[in-house]
Amino acid sequence: MIGIPAIRKEGRAKVLGRARYTDDKTFRCLLYGATVRSTVPRGILKAIRFGEGIPWKEFTIVTAQDIPGENRVAAIVKDQPFLVEVGGMINHAEEPVLLLAHPDRYLLEKARRAVILEVEELPAILDIQSSLDRAQIIGGNENIFKELRIEKGDPASVWARAAHIIEGAYRTGAQEHLYIEPNGMLAIVAHGDHEDQVTVCGSLQCPYYIQKALMNLFGLPADKVRIVQMETGGAFGGKEDYPSLIAGHAALLAWKSGKPVKLIYDREEDMAATTKRHPSRTRMKTAFDEAGHLLALDIDFILDAGAYATLSSVVLSRGAIHAAGVYRCSNTHIHARAVATNTPPSGAFRGFGAPQSLFALERHLDVCAAQLGLDPAELRRKNFLKIGDTMATGQVIQEKLDLAGLMDRTLQEIGYTEKRRSFAVINATDEPIKRGVGISVFMHGCGFTGSGETYLASVAGIEGLADGRVAVLAASTEIGQGKDTVFSQIASEALNIPMELVEVAQADTKVVPDSGPTVASRSTMVVGRLVEDAAYAFKQALIQQGFLEEPYTPELFREAVRRSHARFGTVKCYTQYHKPPHIEWDDQTYRGDAYPTFSWGCYAAEVAVDTVTFEVKVEDFVAIQEVGRVINPVLAAGQIEGGVAQGIGWALWESVEWKGGRMVNNQMTNYIIPTSVDLPRIRVAFLENPHPAGPGGAKGLGELPMDGPAPAVLNALQNALGNLRLDEVPMTPERLLECMEVACG
Amino acid sequence: MRGYVPGCEVKVPVTLAEALDVLAAEPGGWRPMAGGTDLMVLFNAGRMPAGRFLDLSRIEELRGIWEDETTLRFGALTTFSEMRDCPSVHRHLPNLVKSARATGALAIQNRGTLGGNIANASPAADTPPSLLAYGAELELVSLRGRRTVAYDAFHQGYKQMDLAVDELVAGIRVPKPQGLGFHFYRKVGTRQAQAISKLCLAAYARIEGGLIAEFRVGLGSLAPAPVRARRAEAMILGKPLTALQVTAAREALMADICPIDDIRSTVHYRRVVTANVFQQMLEELAHA
């Protein structure tokens, strides 16, 4: 079952239009919910007033005062309120202040607009530089939420003797997830004699994050807060932490009204208020010897975290660890900071900090190659990590690693050498279309960073069902990536039964154990491995109970499960994550094995730039990666293609426009993601290199494809246009024009 | 959904006379609605108050494309798809086909109308540059009567039109280009489909005896309303194909436009790219 293109489990319901997403579900006596938000980026909430012409008595109204438990979102740091209280600080322009519910959604919207907030405005910090300058102290420790250093060797000792020192500064903008299904939650609260029972269903990635947040919000134990994932129309990290707020809001309204409440964001609200990819600024200083060997790397990496700490500390860690890329370098310093600004909190987005730092490094290497007079591929080849080398954190490469082979395959696939040669000839003419090819080489750490997995101690299980089938029990969510299918492949392989005999339980905290969040490319490798182990344990149990003997047919297996069920009732086998003994990590010094393993990629882009309009078209794209064993080649390719599309979007068009700390292009018509005619056919291939940590040898691949496209596309632009300072994404036509003018003086 | 749906009334006349009656009885009281692709977006986003709508979509008299020796006439309700599907439009007015194809994507083209594109008066609309280049005229009707205005005199400023509150756009007349014609249309949008224009340039030239006998350029997203590039046109009109004063005309064009910075683009980009596209057009014209 592993390695075959099994068909998506829930695919039939999806093509029939029968899959049930949050907004498809309804209840009798349903109320619709709405959120009243601050509109100023920073200030003190003085009063809330209710305007004329609205029958306020008909409304359920929730303010911070109503909150039964703690008015803080339980996250890494508890700094973000569910609702700003009167007298409290407003820290960004989309901060929730008041909640409303009513059965008439049209009237509800009218009412939302009729609430008047009196706010004493304070000066706001709206970008990284002002935050570093500390004109105002707005959060964290002197505006810093997290600061870390990764130190290996001593770059300072190298500068004096290096043949070449090359510096650069790179920036990346915020990126909106733009899952096509906006965020939404449905809540029901049953009032009990002692304790209430809160149930929330919705579009989400991490049911147990939300459970924890709601336990704190209501002061309830775990068994009184149930979170159920509905079919989820895309997430990409955007439904990782913010849904805790939405679920909390829906639940507060349901709790106060005693009725079911549906809280669905429309597109404008979703884009304006929910998280985005962290904007970044990276300064690179690199030293090379005469031959182009990398001697020292000094990196200053800064993320704009927005108004609250949320996940920024871990996004920063991943970004920093990936900042030194796939290259051997004895002297590496990385200084990383996540700073506070009065903008909506930045959050998880596919890649989790790594696309930002890898963009800087991979772009910088092409700048260096030009200055060193080397081909970008050859400069990389001289410096690739190999087995036995150490990475910036001191992690030793222990697996077979052939980056040169991976790169050569990509170069060959795109026709790198011939194209660079022939384009150079045509580009020298006055032909208005200039063409170029560029590459990027990168890695993505699988699973949580550092000791993350150890702290999580995830659990997954297998349950025998009365009809002889089995169910996979895991809190990992199906968000389009194909987790249900992959988990059933893993379980059916381990149990040696057809996939039809494996069901995957809905992610419902009442039914499945806490397998950790569906993030960090960890579902297949980490949770999948737990599923595999649980399946083996389940089989052993059947054998020990005397119901099963090897070898067996699917029918015999089914019979064994049926008999076991009849005899003992439900049998469930769980396994828990334990840190493999050879992995060591120190959270204080950032030394050790940052990840159990990495996936590796080399991407190549061919671009055509129209020098009349400065529009860029990606005409060909090759994405080759090594992700261990591929469990389902079709689903895996789908993940890569989608990730590459998002990466190309981020590289060329996806620009969040800010004004006064608010996103002003928060409509689909003004935030530009690629349509089918804006993209080439993305060509994907996998090199297999099974890894012992993952189920059947699999590693993670969900985030990897976000890391490579932006630098590959901009490097291709450099190849097409010559040495411009292309140091920022998105490289919109407007910016490209500016870069070309700067280059011409 | 941010519009107040229960507060909206709609009248659905089936004849033009009925519709004009409503407009005359309460001038300004009823908002015409054709395909709704502009109105519904505003209404859904809560950017248009609930109100009273006059649904024109059932008025047969406002539909259809007619043709005679000299003119193509479009009923105001002609959709982008109908223009794309009509062989005569392809034959005579290729720029209009290109504008229709470049508008939104198919589902919008099936619904959005030429009359709506004009009367919405967006500076970024994509058919107006073509209509300006072809020297179109509008037929406006009210109970007071029917009048014809040159399209290049219709837009008078940002969302300002020569259209009274009791008037409708009934049709659009476009003279059929005669003789040896040169047609050029280029939309520079935010992406390749489903895109709003950052700028748009349409040109039509008639060439007679090696001279530019007729020449009009229509521009979108470069002024508060769709405009003609009159100064640039003057530099080219009457000149021999072999001696087009490209640089001077380019400079004149810069005086014809007054683009703005907005969330889609910048003044600088719009100026530079307009000049480049214009030059590209002249180079093609020179080789026509």
Place this chain on the structure above:
Amino acid sequence: MAEKIRLQLTVNGEPRSVEVFPMARLVDVLREELKLTGTKEGCGEGECGACTVRLDGRIVNSCLIPAIQAQGSELLTVEGLAEQEHLHPLQQAFHHHNGAQCGFCTPGMLIAAEDLLRRCPNPDEGQIREGLSGNLCRCTGYVKIVDAVKAAAEGGRA
């Protein structure tokens, strides 16, 4: 308050009749009044195509259609593609080729693809991409969707 109207239309071959406000959006009428929740809302501004349905033979964005303009019309929604449990060739192809990942764009995508193949039974890749350019997908990069449409076209159509 405006008066509600009695809206009569044919949906997936069945005559239906509901009382709605004249300016209610067709997407809401379908989802809330007729309980046909297959049609999705992704933006409410005509941009994403998740709400695409076929109205009197042409695809439209149902978030931009006021109920009153759908009076007397004939609609096809995703629920009308399959014959009972028998998948339409396009549904079959999307299922087979992983054309639906999160699935949220899928209903609109299928209606747009059905319309494309009716107008153009043997489309090349460029025509497929143009035909689907009003339907945004954030999961697939469109590759598998294009493959699915190609496969459905090649598979011969009823």
